[in-house]
Amino acid sequence: MYREIINDLKRWKTKANRKPLLLSGVRQCGKTYIVNEFAKENFESYVYVNFEESKSMSGIFEYDFDVKRIITELERVVKVKIVPGKTLVFFDEIQECPRAITSLKYFCENMKDLHLICAGSLLGVALKKEKISFPVGKVNRLQLYPMNFKEFVIANGREDLIDVLGTWPVDRPVPELYAVPMKNLLKEFYVVGGMPEAVQTWIETHDIEDVEEIQSEILKDYADDFSKHAPVSDVPKIRWIWDSVPVQLAKENNKFVFSHVKEGKRSAELEDALQWLKDAGLIIQTHLAEKPELPLSGVAEKTYFKVYMSDVGLLRYRSGLSAKTIMEETGLFVRFKGALAENYVLNELVSIGKEPYFWRSGNSAEIDFIYEDSGEIVPVEVKSADNTQAKSYKQFCSKYKSRLGLKLSTKNIAENLCGETKTYSLPLYLAWNIDYYFAQ
Numbered sequence: 001m002y003r004e005i006i007n008d009l010k011r012w013k014t015k016a017n018r019k020p021l022l023l024s025g026v027r028q029c030g031k032t033y034i035v036n037e038f039a040k041e042n043f044e045s046y047v048y049v050n051f052e053e054s055k056s057m058s059g060i061f062e063y064d065f066d067v068k069r070i071i072t073e074l075e076r077v078v079k080v081k082i083v084p085g086k087t088l089v090f091f092d093e094i095q096e097c098p099r100a101i102t103s104l105k106y107f108c109e110n111m112k113d114l115h116l117i118c119a120g121s122l123l124g125v126a127l128k129k130e131k132i133s134f135p136v137g138k139v140n141r142l143q144l145y146p147m148n149f150k151e152f153v154i155a156n157g158r159e160d161l162i163d164v165l166g167t168w169p170v171d172r173p174v175p176e177l178y179a180v181p182m183k184n185l186l187k188e189f190y191v192v193g194g195m196p197e198a199v200q201t202w203i204e205t206h207d208i209e210d211v212e213e214i215q216s217e218i219l220k221d222y223a224d225d226f227s228k229h230a231p232v233s234d235v236p237k238i239r240w241i242w243d244s245v246p247v248q249l250a251k252e253n254n255k256f257v258f259s260h261v262k263e264g265k266r267s268a269e270l271e272d273a274l275q276w277l278k279d280a281g282l283i284i285q286t287h288l289a290e291k292p293e294l295p296l297s298g299v300a301e302k303t304y305f306k307v308y309m310s311d312v313g314l315l316r317y318r319s320g321l322s323a324k325t326i327m328e329e330t331g332l333f334v335r336f337k338g339a340l341a342e343n344y345v346l347n348e349l350v351s352i353g354k355e356p357y358f359w360r361s362g363n364s365a366e367i368d369f370i371y372e373d374s375g376e377i378v379p380v381e382v383k384s385a386d387n388t389q390a391k392s393y394k395q396f397c398s399k400y401k402s403r404l405g406l407k408l409s410t411k412n413i414a415e416n417l418c419g420e421t422k423t424y425s426l427p428l429y430l431a432w433n434i435d436y437y438f439a440q
Contacts, residue, residue, distance in 0.1 A: 001155045001196060003030060005144055009038045012140060013115060020104045020116040022094075025144035026281035026310050027121035027225065028218055030196040034144065035090050035117055043088040043115065047080050051100065052093035061099040065106040071114075084113035094118040095126035098133075105135035122229055124279035146311040147194030148351040149344070150432040153185050155199055161185075170415045170424060170437060179412070182429040190340050191323045193313015194347070208323045215317040222282060230276050237273035240265070245283060245307050246319040249339040256285075256307045267303070274307075284308045284350060289357040292370055292377050292400060296357050306358065312344045341384035341428060342368055345408055348431040349380070356380070365392040373438065376403055379421075383409035384428075397421040404438055 012021055025031050039046040049057050060073045071082050074089075082089060094100050100118070107116055118139075120126065127134055147155065153162055161182055168174060174182075191211070192202045198214045205211075226238045244261045248254060258267040277283045285307055287300035309315040316326070325333050326340075349356050349369060356369040359379070369380040379402055381393045386409055397405060397418040405423045414425040424437045 001030075001147070001200065002151055002159075003034050003144075003147070004151060005034060005142060006038060008142055009034070010042065012142070013042060015140075018112070018115075019108045019138060019140045020118060022104075022123075022139045022141050023117055023119040023144060024123055024141065024281070025119070025121065026146070027221060028195055028197065029144055029146045029281075029310075031119040031121070031144050032092055033196060035088075035092075035119065039088045039090065044086040045080055045083065045088075047074065047078050047082060047087060047089045048092065049074070049078070049090065050092040051096035055096065058097040058099070061097060061103055065099075065103050067103065067106050067111045067114075070103065071111070082114070084111065085115070088115045088117065091116070091118040093120055095120040095123045095132075098126075101127075102133045102135065105138040108135065108138040122225060122280055124281070125229055125276060145194070145347070145351045147196060147199055148348055148432055149186065149189050149194075149429065152189050152192070152194060152199060153182070155203060156185060156188075157203075158185065165430060166433060166436065168413065168430075170413055170440070173412045173414075174427065179427065179429075182427070183410075186344075186429045187327050187329075190312055190316055190326050190344065193311040193316065195311055195313065198313060211313075212317060215314055219314065219318065222280075225280065229280075230273075234273045234276060237262075237265075237270050238276055241270060241273050241277060241307075242282070245309055246315055246339075248307065249309075249315070249343065250319070250336050252335070254306055254339065254342075255288075256305055281310055284310055284346060286346065286356050286358050286369065289359055289370060290361065292357075292359060294372060294375065294377065296355075296370065296372055296377070300357055308343045308346045310347070312340060312347055315343050316340060337384040338382075341408075342382050344428070345369065345380065345382045345431055352432065352435060359396060361392075361395070365395050367392055367396050370396075373404075378402060378438075379405045381405075381407045382428075383407070385409065386411045393423075394418055397423075406434060 012018060023031050051057060060070055075082055091100055107114060126132065150162055158181065161178055164178055192198050195218055198211050201210050201214050226235050230238055240262045248256050248260060258265060258270050261270055278285060285305045287302060288304040289296050289300050291299055293299050321336060346356060354371040356371045359367040359370050367379045368382040371378055379393060379396050381390045402421045405418060405421045407423060407425045408428050408431055410428060411425055413427060416423055
């Protein structure tokens with residue numbers, strides 16, 4: 001299946017100052033698959049080492065960090081001649097071999113021509129738990145997320161819709177010829193999400209029970225990771241927080257409240273467990289920036305935040321929301337419909353390299369997301385229906401005079417002014433294409 005990160009991998013391959021590449025991402029988001037495909041298309045030979053499956057391979061790194069010796073011993077084991085410039089070497093689940101992580105420094109310094117990629121699903125967790133010596137400044141880094149909506153559409157055989165809408169003019173309404181299939185695909189995306197195995201299953205069977213079986217297995221694997229890799233004392237806390245995320249997202253004021261996780265528990269007792277989930281890539285936090293200034297990271301309230309899931313399909317499944325409810329949009333599906341739309345937009349923003357925060361003033365005014373872009377602050381209002389009359393958005397634009405802003409809803413495409421802010425109103429199914437419009 002098409003993944004946009006393949007273009008980043010190709011750029012890395014030809015960089016003059018290339019370093020070993022560390023590819024991060026939540027478990028089962030497709031890291032191994034995409035590197036395998038990249039190797040097939042761009043290299044003459046390929047060496048794959050999975051330290052989780054082949055623990056004995058760690059022995060190659062135990063003696064010293066002489067990279068020539070390491071490569072020679074690796075060649076003997078895998079029976080493949082490793083030729084810098086022609087061979088891709090892939091160390092998968094590298095967190096299982098701490099010395100292999102340390103060796104990246106020496107590969108960077110002493111074997112610059114070698115194309116070396118490393119990946120680890122729980123690398124963020126392992127680095128803190130094991131106190132591994134990380135080769136700061138000696139690696140390039142890429143993050144792989146679950147499939148975004150654009151990738152989902154292409155996987156479903158509708159690349160033609162992406163081609164047409166990729167340069168769609170803002171002054172021309174999108175006709176039903178294109179809008180209807182995109183709206184239907186977005187509903188399917190809310191149900192299936194972007195975990196590659198779930199997407200592939202949906203494409204092959206279009207059977208939601210088959211998809212939910214995959215989603216259930218993925219969630220069980222995540223739960224197993226809690227027990228295997230988290231400190232024993234934190235495992236119950238991690239489970240409490242993990243179970244609390246869908247519930248807190250569905251609230252009217254969806255600020256994450258520690259006291260709602262478990263009665264009698266305070267933030268000091270649960271913060272480490274929350275951080276574990278974040279390090280594992282299972283959740284994404286957005287922090288309050290009540291007085292937005294650049295950089296937003298400098299004014300963010302670290303104790304006031306929201307928590308989202310890294311995949312909207314898993315959020316839907318964990319919430320017990322049926323596919324039928326989403327596809328038919330029944331009248332009872334109102335509040336959580338907003339939560340799904342918000343989580344979806346957050347995932348889309350993150351997948352195109354944005355770092356979202358949110359803005360709130362008092363108890364009534366709130367902007368779902370704000371982010372920095374080329375020295376400016378961009379407000380993003382998300383509506384799950386076609387009502388785009390947002391007092392909070394007007395208040396924000398009036399006060400902070402952003403040059404560009406964005407409203408995402410079920411309404412058709414349009415452009416207007418909100419005070420001095422040029423505002424693009426885009427259908428939710430075009431969230432992947434916001435940079436195109438902002439570049440106009």
